[in-house]
Amino acid sequence: MRDDKMPRRRVVITGMGAVTPVGNNVKETWLGLSKGQSGIGYITIFDASSFPTKIAGEIKNFDFNKWPLQKGNPKFLGRNSHFALEAVNEAVADSGFEKERVERDRIGIYFAAGDGGFDFPQYASIVSESIRENESSVNKESFIQKSKSRISALSLLEKDPCQVVNHLARVFNVHGIVSNSLTACAASSQAIGEAMEIIRRGETELMITGGTHSMIHPLGVAGFNLLTALSTRNDEPQHASRPFDKERDGFILSEGSGVLILEELEHARKRGAKIYAELVGYGVTADAFRMTDPHPEGRGAIQAMRLALKDADLGTEKIDYINAHGTSTQLNDQIETYSVKEVFKKNSKQIPMSSIKSMLGHMIAAAGAVELIASVLTIREGLIPPTINYENKDEACDLDYVPNIARKKEVNAVLSNSFGFGGQNVALIVKKF
């Protein structure tokens, strides 16, 4: 156990950046969230017109020429790399740390970059041209030869999740710890928690952390459709993501990036940095139950929240707002509600809990980081973003979800939940500084 008498290095948030379906920076994203704006629409990245789900939260009006044209960058970048470079650039500028001299091996990156997706039509063409006549098996020799002549090395490198952190380390000149976590929907929250621990134990003063992901490609949508995890409310894209509503029918896949600059408190103070909030609690567990379904009694989720509260040394009465994982799937929303009630007991009905996935959709590996940014801004602005599309009460979901309209409230401490496919549970707590 940690020796509680030892003073621990404190970690604050000094910069933020975001590229989301409602805005290509933090300001626009927050404006959208506070107005209850949906970023969901029809899929345009590929022809999804015959897929069970034809809607997603795409990034709009993004300049895909900006980063490949910068010196040192490859000419081809995956969507996840584009979004990460843009969001990190915003966060680094926002924090202003580049104006100071910080030793480069005292800066680290702990990211949650998803895989870069790949050219499915090309891959499928190669497979189809290699299928043996009169049977459903692939001639491997033919597949290998065709792949070799048509696939570029750059596109292969971009497929690899570690390529994003390579770009970030190069462009932002980072020499300290570099890692990348990919625990599905919990990934960026986990990255942020581990980044905080790195500063706490004194390995770096500054961490660039967050996540980036796009699974809006044919195999991504197909894969989630096969699992029946996605909403098929195709005729009403903006009303499809409806966490905690009785008529919810699955999540909406979306894309983007969220980035936070974490900094050791004294380091931030010395350089007179703007301090958004303090990161005080991190809990991580596994359900160890099933591949897709959460534990029916929320065992792992409950324990993650309790660990985060203990880490933050806060009682449940000190939490003013919960930023929910709230995916809009039947099971998640029900079990998250149950778990919050188990942890917060009699206080649970007084604590507002909203899901911004109602507006953004599910950014998978990037979701937790954007949700933490929203939590920080909730504290700063005294405004809780709503759960939009909330219309029908579900008996199993009976908390205060801040339905449809943002709410003014003084908020000092926020708990943010992220639960991953595969049973990873992460809870983070931010506090007013």
Add this chain to the structure above:
Amino acid sequence: MSQRVVITGLGAITALGEGAEALWQAVIQNRSGIGKVKLDENLEFPGGFWNDFDPEKFVTQRKALKVMARDIQLAVAAASLALDDASAKNLKEGHDRFGVIEGSGVLNHELDELAYSIQSSIGLDGKLDLKKFGSDGLPALFPLWLLKYLPNMPACHISILFDLQGPNNTITTGASAGLQAVGEAYRIIQRGAADLMLAGGAESKLNPVGVSEYQVLGVLSDCNGHDPRSMYRPFDVSANGFVIGEGSGFVVLEELEHAKKRAAKIYAEIVGFGSSNSSGRKIAMQAALREAGLSSKDLNYLQACGLGILKEDELESQAIQEVFNGASQLFVSASKPVMGFTGFSSGALDLIISTLSLRNQLIPPTMNFKRASKELGFQLVKRMPQKKTFNSAMTNAFGFNGQCVSMVTKIYEGR
């Protein structure tokens, strides 16, 4: 104060077979497991592959096996072996403080599984028609298809099979992922967030997708006409790329008191870990040494990454030279020629080798190494293992394209 962390179990599946000992014996005997792997009816490819791997021995539920890519099956098997080795499978108490971290990445699809679906998606012009894929191809895949290949599924399955309810993470930093996973598990126990962690990695790229991708990247040794066992040559002047290996390596890490209380066998203590970006070889090694409280004159043995790519090896040897500055007590070896380059698992497997080396006080040779292109500036062990008295070891996992990590382990001295 941070907790002390010891290694109490080793598990490996490699071309040499089942278990860490099988790998170790081959390493000290210069016996390569590389051979020809059958990729198709009339297609063989050089690689390190264990033909007799039987996933059913480790996963008894047929249904579960069906949704595990081969990488996942290998991960589960090595994790199981590591827990057996640590006698930690039947621990009744404390599962909320047991966790797992796996080094992973993009897992390759089985092509035949996609064949029917893609065949049904071809339009009249012979090209893929996404409309047909959506209506006909997609429903032809099995419902849990996506889960078979998600990078975090190995850690998920391991947590379920062995009831590990504590921290669970998946590290995706390319070739360094396996050792980075061990380093992060070490940190988690150090800070008191868990008592026992399984950590390691698994990779299977001896498949058409893996072979074609490595060929596009131009990193494979051209074995044409030669015995593939002799073609993987880290640090040698004639190094011309690696040979693909398939493998999985896991270690059990434990908080020292937890291990002592149950009288666990202790292989070694982890005392230093460093991590940096993809060119931070020196920084990673120096950080690990600094944390271990060792100067460059104190270390006797370094298990190098030794990828067998000329440029990568040059960068590593240059970094070793700069960090250790011609230290005469240092012996370096690289063991990848024995099993092939095993990607996400390679760093964890090298750690298993260095741990057994520490325990046996025997520094393994670097197979196939004859002479370097220029002065290496350190002693690379060749031909025969070296019997030495030493108490600390460093293990490197670098590039290619992944991040750089370095770990220092020490013989555990009961205190």
